[in-house]
Amino acid sequence: MSELTTDREIDRSKMQISDEVAIEISKMNKWYGTFHVLRDIDLTVYRGERIVIAGPSGSGKSTLIRCINRLEEHQAGSIVVDGTELSSDLKNIDKIRSEVGMCFQHFNLFPHLTILENCTLAPIWVRKVPKKEAEATAMHFLEKVKIPDQAHKYPGMLSGGQQQRVAIARSLCMKPRIMLFDEPTSALDPEMIKEVLDTMIELAEEGMTMLCVTHEMGFARQVANRVIFMDQGQIVEQNEPEEFFNNPQSPRTKLFLSQILGH
Amino acid sequence: MSGVHAHTVAYVRDTMLDQKEPPSTSVGAIGWARQNLFSGWFNTILTIIVLGLVAFVLGNILPWIFSPTWNAASLSECREILAAAGSVSDHGTSGACWGVINERWVQLLFGFYPSHLYWRPILALVLLCVALAPILFASSVPAKLIYFSALYPFIFPWLLWGGTVWGPLAALAGVVIGYVVYSVLSERVNALLGLIVGVAAALIWWFVLSGYVVDGLSSILPIGLETVESRNFGGFMLSITIGVVAIACSLPLGIVLALGRQSDLMIVKYLCVGFIEFIRGVPLITLLFVASTLLNIFMPPGTNFDIILRVMIMATLFSSAYMAEVIRGGLAALPKGQYEGADSLGLDYWQAQRLVIMPQALKISIPGIVSTFIGMFKDTTLVSIIGLLDPLGLSNAIRADANWNGIVWELYGFIALLFFVICFAMSRYSMYLERRLRTDRR
Ligand SMILES: Nc1ncnc2c1ncn2[C@@H]1O[C@H](COP(=O)(O)OP(=O)(O)OP(=O)(O)O)[C@@H](O)[C@H]1O
Ligand SMILES: [Mg+2]
Numbered sequence: 001m002s003e004l005t006t007d008r009e010i011d012r013s014k015m016q017i018s019d020e021v022a023i024e025i026s027k028m029n030k031w032y033g034t035f036h037v038l039r040d041i042d043l044t045v046y047r048g049e050r051i052v053i054a055g056p057s058g059s060g061k062s063t064l065i066r067c068i069n070r071l072e073e074h075q076a077g078s079i080v081v082d083g084t085e086l087s088s089d090l091k092n093i094d095k096i097r098s099e100v101g102m103c104f105q106h107f108n109l110f111p112h113l114t115i116l117e118n119c120t121l122a123p124i125w126v127r128k129v130p131k132k133e134a135e136a137t138a139m140h141f142l143e144k145v146k147i148p149d150q151a152h153k154y155p156g157m158l159s160g161g162q163q164q165r166v167a168i169a170r171s172l173c174m175k176p177r178i179m180l181f182d183e184p185t186s187a188l189d190p191e192m193i194k195e196v197l198d199t200m201i202e203l204a205e206e207g208m209t210m211l212c213v214t215h216e217m218g219f220a221r222q223v224a225n226r227v228i229f230m231d232q233g234q235i236v237e238q239n240e241p242e243e244f245f246n247n248p249q250s251p252r253t254k255l256f257l258s259q260i261l262g263h
Numbered sequence: 264m265s266g267v268h269a270h271t272v273a274y275v276r277d278t279m280l281d282q283k284e285p286p287s288t289s290v291g292a293i294g295w296a297r298q299n300l301f302s303g304w305f306n307t308i309l310t311i312i313v314l315g316l317v318a319f320v321l322g323n324i325l326p327w328i329f330s331p332t333w334n335a336a337s338l339s340e341c342r343e344i345l346a347a348a349g350s351v352s353d354h355g356t357s358g359a360c361w362g363v364i365n366e367r368w369v370q371l372l373f374g375f376y377p378s379h380l381y382w383r384p385i386l387a388l389v390l391l392c393v394a395l396a397p398i399l400f401a402s403s404v405p406a407k408l409i410y411f412s413a414l415y416p417f418i419f420p421w422l423l424w425g426g427t428v429w430g431p432l433a434a435l436a437g438v439v440i441g442y443v444v445y446s447v448l449s450e451r452v453n454a455l456l457g458l459i460v461g462v463a464a465a466l467i468w469w470f471v472l473s474g475y476v477v478d479g480l481s482s483i484l485p486i487g488l489e490t491v492e493s494r495n496f497g498g499f500m501l502s503i504t505i506g507v508v509a510i511a512c513s514l515p516l517g518i519v520l521a522l523g524r525q526s527d528l529m530i531v532k533y534l535c536v537g538f539i540e541f542i543r544g545v546p547l548i549t550l551l552f553v554a555s556t557l558l559n560i561f562m563p564p565g566t567n568f569d570i571i572l573r574v575m576i577m578a579t580l581f582s583s584a585y586m587a588e589v590i591r592g593g594l595a596a597l598p599k600g601q602y603e604g605a606d607s608l609g610l611d612y613w614q615a616q617r618l619v620i621m622p623q624a625l626k627i628s629i630p631g632i633v634s635t636f637i638g639m640f641k642d643t644t645l646v647s648i649i650g651l652l653d654p655l656g657l658s659n660a661i662r663a664d665a666n667w668n669g670i671v672w673e674l675y676g677f678i679a680l681l682f683f684v685i686c687f688a689m690s691r692y693s694m695y696l697e698r699r700l701r702t703d704r705r
Contacts, residue, residue, distance in 0.1 A: 121619075
């Protein structure tokens, strides 16, 4: 695992955490059949927070963040996103999904559409933005992730790192207030990991609220304001990165850190 | 190890090599034949055997095909011509009797359609090509042409069956009424109610009101085409009519059934599964018999439900069940991530289906879809069994004619050729489409 992800100084001027609650999860439980994946999850995320979620495989990290935009349904407890409670009301779900961006491990770009079409699809159909305007926005964000010249290619012709940056740009085109990342770099080669992490750091510098499942501990140290450690469907420990890495409390966390950091 | 280094000699190239032609044995016709036909003794032997077989078959068939009997008026006249030309074998004369095709090809194409009205099916066919162009070759024709494609379903039955012009216009008006009701209600109340009431309004218009309106209008302004009865339809025109309608309707119906089969709503799901499994479990010929005989029993007496229309409905239902399964295969091949990608962007179910899922699922299913189309088109020949005069039905009638009694190969060969041309065209088109839609590497 790379310890340091970026050599440049991170600009922390806009990384401010407000008192406004972005996500409020309380006593949330989820089962797959009879298997209890998430147990009594309590988590409050304030606007502007950058949270990294870590934990061994199968601990329920993906399931947790997928519950936040209802890709998975929880069975007990409550999740409130931006003041809207997630229920089975389809209107609420679509509203929350258009406010919350998500990036996946395998990008999930639409292979039959060009990069530009991938980025304008949701703004045009969900937000009803005129095509010209949506394209201008898309180009703006593609420039931001540094691939404007690929706009008319298809996803299949891009490298993994480029595809993941397109996926980030695609989410940003919906102007989300919260971004969720589920192991965005796990399917990538080391050089590509860096370009994607750089994009994510820039996003953090602009004050985006981010929840990130990742094994990139360097990123967690530098960018996160809070690290959450999960095991067996529960939040075992959470702390500021400095404390979390240097002074872990729970034996499970210690074991995990010693394995992942190779100490 | 250091000894190796001692022997390494520094080397710098001072002249660059020019590009040379590849050796003649690897390019051109000779190179091709070498690589593909004579690479190794086993391939060489195979090539020689196959060439021999092809020569033998052609040597027997070609003389049969090139027989000077185009103008003969009966089978016996054919035999005289062939005997005079000296092509006689142990079994009598050998050679095709093309006179039957010369005399009957128009009938094989149009059935008993009145000959002074042949321009109507021909025009319908030409317009069909125009209407298909924006669908088949979207990138190379003006996009506005799609409006004509939308109108074509109303023009086409009117051209073929004739009757007053108010009929198709009233049918069109039903669509407009339904749409207006839908858009007003979905804005004021909600979309689902709008859809239900809109469809109901259109159905009421079509089945209850439009009859009176059409009668009234046509007695005031009797504009129209001469009516042609369904029993005069026949030949290849009938095959194409049934085939095109079944193909065009089965694709959307198949999509709906495939989606229904995957639905979370129990009732919808089991209705679709039941329909698909029932239709797939029953031979088409039984459905056609149901259409031709049984349906009349269930209809209120006196209703006149056109036989061709009944056959079209059965053929559509039949191929839509197969279509649904082919498309379900395409849906199953899509990674779950595509659904999640669409969901995470806030697209609703129908948007996700229309913009993300279906384009990809249909693309994956192109070979299966086209196979179903081709199968359907060939299955139209089954209508001869319930007494419709498609090319096969006509060929039986022709062979019953005293002049042509005993002719087999020429008629079936001609019919096979016509079917082959159309089916082959469909197959080539599907390959073109697959190439065009390939976006992974270009
Ligand atoms: N659709 C499903 N049906 C049944 N069990 C599932 C399903 N998805 C996940 N699980 C189980 O739930 C548990 C948590 O899965 P989850 O994907 O959230 O883990 P994770 O922490 O993201 O692991 P990883 O680091 O490997 O991605 C695992 O034990 C997994 O086997
Ligand atoms: Mg995971």
